[in-house]
Amino acid sequence: xxxxxxxxxxxxxxxxxxxxxxxxxxxxxxxxxxxxxxxxxxxxxxxxxxxxxxxxxxxxxxxxxxxxxxxxxxxxxxxxxxxxxxxxxxxxxxxxxxxxxxxxxxxxxxxxxxxxxxxxxxxxxxxxxxxxxxxxxxxxxxxxxxxxxxxxxxxxxxxxxxxxxxxxxxxxxxxxxxxxxxxxxxxxxxxxxxxxxxxxxxxxxxxxxxxxxxxxxxxxxxxxxxxxxxxxxxxxxxxxxxxxxxxxxxxxxxxxxxxxxxxxxxxxxxxxxxxxxxxxxxxxxxxxxxxxxxxxxxxxxxxxxxxxxxxxxxxxxxxxxxxxxxxxxxxxxxxxxxxxxxxx
Numbered sequence: 001x002x003x004x005x006x007x008x009x010x011x012x013x014x015x016x017x018x019x020x021x022x023x024x025x026x027x028x029x030x031x032x033x034x035x036x037x038x039x040x041x042x043x044x045x046x047x048x049x050x051x052x053x054x055x056x057x058x059x060x061x062x063x064x065x066x067x068x069x070x071x072x073x074x075x076x077x078x079x080x081x082x083x084x085x086x087x088x089x090x091x092x093x094x095x096x097x098x099x100x101x102x103x104x105x106x107x108x109x110x111x112x113x114x115x116x117x118x119x120x121x122x123x124x125x126x127x128x129x130x131x132x133x134x135x136x137x138x139x140x141x142x143x144x145x146x147x148x149x150x151x152x153x154x155x156x157x158x159x160x161x162x163x164x165x166x167x168x169x170x171x172x173x174x175x176x177x178x179x180x181x182x183x184x185x186x187x188x189x190x191x192x193x194x195x196x197x198x199x200x201x202x203x204x205x206x207x208x209x210x211x212x213x214x215x216x217x218x219x220x221x222x223x224x225x226x227x228x229x230x231x232x233x234x235x236x237x238x239x240x241x242x243x244x245x246x247x248x249x250x251x252x253x254x255x256x257x258x259x260x261x262x263x264x265x266x267x268x269x270x271x272x273x274x275x276x277x278x279x280x281x282x283x284x285x286x287x288x289x290x291x292x293x294x295x296x297x298x299x300x301x302x303x304x305x306x307x308x309x310x311x312x313x314x315x316x317x318x319x320x321x322x323x324x325x326x327x328x329x330x331x332x333x334x335x336x337x338x339x340x341x342x343x344x
Contacts, residue, residue, distance in 0.1 A: 008119050008286050010092045012101070018086050019105040021343040025082075032188040033082050034106035035170025040079035041103025041276060042166060043072065044096065047135045048278035050154045053292045055131035056279015057121060060095035064127035072136040075176035085341045096121035100276040110169065112190030113269035117276065120286045129293040139172075139179060139238035140216050143247040146240055153278060155271070161244055161253035162267040163275065168194040172236060178208060178217025181236035185225050195258035198245050200226070203237060 023034045044062060047055030061067035062076060083102055087095065097119045104115045124130070137149050150160045170187055172179035184193040201223035208217055221237040224230070244250040257264035280288045 010090065010119075012093075012119060015086060015090050015093055015098070015101060016105050018089065018344050019083075019102050020109055022082065022086070023106060023109055028078075029171060030182070030188050032110070033079070034110045034188060036075070036079040037082070037102040037106040038166055038169055039103075040076050040083075041100045043076060043136060044099045045275045045278050046137070046149075046153065047131045048153045049131065049135065050152060054129070054279070055135060057100050057276050058096055058279050058288050058290070059122070059124040059129060060099060061124060061127070061130045062099075063095060064124070064130055066127050066130040067133075070133045070136070072133070072138075075173060085344055089344055093119075094121055094123045096123055103276070104272075107169075107190060107272070110188055110190045113265040115269050115276075116273040118286075120282050120288050121280060122287060122289055124290075129290060137240060138216065139177060139240050140218070141240055143240075143243040143250060146243065146250075153275075155274075157249045158253050158267070159271045159274070161250050161257065162264065162271045164241065164244060165192070165194055165257065165264060165268050166272075167238075167241060168192070172220075172238075174209070174211070178211075179220050179236060179238060180208070181220075181222070181234055183235060183237060183241070185235070192257050192261040192264045194241075195254050195264070197223070197226075197235065198237065198241065198254055199258055201235070203242060206234075 019037075023032055023037075025031065025033050029035070040062075041057075044060065045057035047061075047067070048057075049055050062073060062080065067073065068077070068080075079102070080099075083098055087093065087098055090098075093101075100121070101117055101119075104117045108114055135149070135152070138145060146160055147157075150163070155163070167183045168187075168189075168191055171182040174180045184191070184197060186193065203221040203223050205219050206222045207219050220239070221242045222234040223237075225232050225235055244254050257267070279292075281292055282288045
């Protein structure tokens with residue numbers, strides 16, 4: 001399988017500036033597309049399996065139905081379409097470099113740490129090497145599930161807790177994951193508030209509507225914001241979030257990060273940089289190709305997705321498998337494109 005070309009000599013600083021320019025969007029969530037760009041970078045990388053050496057941030061597999069239509073990636077069509085005008089302006093950058101860089105730029109712009117990032121990821125030219133579904137974390141599960149998923153990628157308990165700090169950003173949407181609400185009071189500002197609130201607030205279980213249960217989310221943890229009342233929007237935590245204070249090994253790091261924001265920033269920077277490098281094996285010229293995937297494909301078939309159709313070049317078009325929210329979001333995506341082009 002030939003890779004779609006990448007290069008290392010483009011003006012990446014210009015791409016960074018253009019990503020920064022489109023982050024604020026008053027009509028999207030809490031006024032920023034930053035959190036969904038972080039989620040895109042995370043999910044594009046979090047399919048890695050160290051044992052089989054498959055998955056990871058190379059390839060930009062969400063352009064194909066096998067990965068883009070995974071229910072775990074619901075809603076990420078927004079992030080991809082928001083970045084499309086930047087891809088059009090800078091056609092030399094690969095999607096896999098753009099998606100990971102988008103997350104890095106967004107984290108820094110929202111007050112987070114500088115995260116080391118290197119270019120060189122190639123894009124798949126077909127879906128032959130798309131990893132099987134089911135590799136991303138399921139928020140409805142518990143601590144043992146987190147360890148199963150993250151150990152598979154090569155992370156330890158400390159790194160699991162540090163990466164979970166990405167939940168300082170954004171919110172859950174019932175039409176995507178089944179869960180609802182923000183984790184923290186300021187969901188577009190990177191901080192260690194997530195850990196503080198986990199320890200401080202009186203979290204209670206709340207049953208979710210039946211249509212949420214159809215997505216695997218039957219209940220979530222909720223709490224009133226600090227100093228708030230019943231009129232304020234509830235904060236939420238996923239079962240996996242709450243498991244971080246139930247499990248002694250995880251809780252140790254929750255307490256450390258709640259106490260020391262500088263330590264959290266340092267550890268988050270290191271572990272997010274590790275995440276977006278998963279599955280990236282650069283040749284001497286600095287470009288990551290797919291030699292390791294060619295070997296893996298010979299060893300075993302990859303999840304039965306060889307003939308999966310390519311997703312539309314305009315993610316979010318109504319009627320696509322896995323885009324259950326798309327029909328109501330098509331206009332939103334168009335606004336996002338217009339917003340981005342106006343900023344560039």
